[in-house]
Amino acid sequence: MKITVVGTGYVGLVTGTCLAETGNDVLCVDIDKHKVTRMQNREVPIYEPHLDILFERNINAGRLKFTTSLEEGLAHGQIIFLALPTPEDEDGSADLSYVVGVARNIGKLMTEYRVIVDKSTVPVGTAEKVTAVIAEHATVDFDVVSNPEFLREGFAVDDFMKPERIVIGSSSDRATELMQRLYKPFVRSGNPILIMDEKSAELTKYASNSFLAAKITFMNEIANFCERVGADVDKVRIGMGTDSRIGKRFLFPGIGYGGSCFPKDVKALHKSGKDNNYNFQILDAVINVNDKQKTALIPKLVKHLGDDLTGKTISIWGLAFKPETDDIREAPSLYIIDELLGRGAKISVFDPEAMDNVKAKLGDKLEYADSMYGAIANTDALIICTEWSIFRTPNFTKLRENLNQPIIFDGRNLYDVADMEKEGFTYFSIGRKEVL
């Protein structure tokens, strides 16, 4: 099939590449000329495991192309995916200006039947809104479908190629049939394509992300309580997770959820509630608890090193909001850095993939090390913000030798408390015993 994807970020580029991988002829449109030129020169503009191999293969096969022209995109694809940003607006709602702006142009440029697919995460009622905007200018038939995306960064290719479910919100048989044909190769394992109305599809996405954010937040509160009463959250987590109704996944406490989606999506659903005279009390709590959790290590650090950190240097391992991505949007590390700078500390950082993005944002406010051990040299304490695999089994002798004092604040519970005791570290983590 001929497919167009508008927006080539984490979702759009993965969608376009994976659809090309199953034999479709894909044209990706992006407004960012520089990005399009890089992709035309066979450069993957984001870090996402396994994407490079599929990207290269499909460009070589002539199935994956890039342009800045929406007009070309509309002439090409029978199905037009919108994978555009829906960032948080000032009032917490999802900013629909990218989606609506492109929809308006689609209405003006469309010359034959097209299926416009909302792949961006959008509030209930957006399919209706997009339909109305396109209809203002359209002179030909079209359908608007809601097809939310559930991929995770770091596993995006795998999640897209083998989805647990595909949700299609559509009231048009013609569009539904095309979408089912397109997705057939992705559900050979028997996982379902769920067909529903547009509004339910839109809400399925927000409900899923908000539920997961609430699950993490619940565990963060249990962890905070463990610290008060001397329980160990790792043991509680395993005890809970063996109940199949609860499940083992997404129970890991830490320094809060971040990323480009959970924070904005929870807020957007909360705002959608308000707009419809419904107060999502549970989401209120999730937002507030998570805001505090991002800097949960700071009181521990202040208690140990003092409130004024002038003359002290703190090292940080991990800047990305989670491992296996270079994405730093709403990363807890940024909130911690802000607190440390505010207290006069110097900061030395290392991340395997996210250094350039942080450099672009914070410039010479930080020192950027070439290696994880380089980052800790002559620093007064180490903070771990992201659970990259390389941080899991460090050389503790090297750590002790490089740090001025063997102090670790671990926001991801990477090490066993007993091991840290044996290794002679002062060790603070989340929801577990302090090692002093």
Ligand SMILES: NC(=O)C1=CN([C@@H]2O[C@H](COP(=O)(O)OP(=O)(O)OC[C@H]3O[C@@H](n4cnc5c(N)ncnc54)[C@H](O)[C@@H]3O)[C@@H](O)[C@H]2O)C=CC1
């Ligand atoms: N990042 C993720 O893991 C997931 C994101 N989503 C949702 O997917 C949507 C897109 O997210 P990301 O891919 O992360 O965004 P992104 O910010 O990485 O990429 C968006 C792309 O759209 C391009 N763009 C902006 N305006 C444009 C226009 N007028 N015409 C053409 N291109 C334009 C930008 O240049 C950029 O390349 C959001 O609604 C997000 O909530 C859903 C599931 C997973």
Ligand SMILES: O=C(O)[C@H]1O[C@H](OP(=O)(O)OP(=O)(O)OC[C@H]2O[C@@H](n3ccc(=O)[nH]c3=O)[C@H](O)[C@@H]2O)[C@H](O)[C@@H](O)[C@@H]1O
């Ligand atoms: O809509 C989206 O963008 C995506 O948001 C999340 O994916 P992602 O943000 O890539 O990453 P997750 O692995 O879900 O982690 C999100 C945040 O939660 C934190 N987290 C996750 C799991 C856990 O047990 N504990 C925990 O603190 C992570 O550190 C991270 O900051 C969802 O998992 C995807 O299904 C969804 O498509």
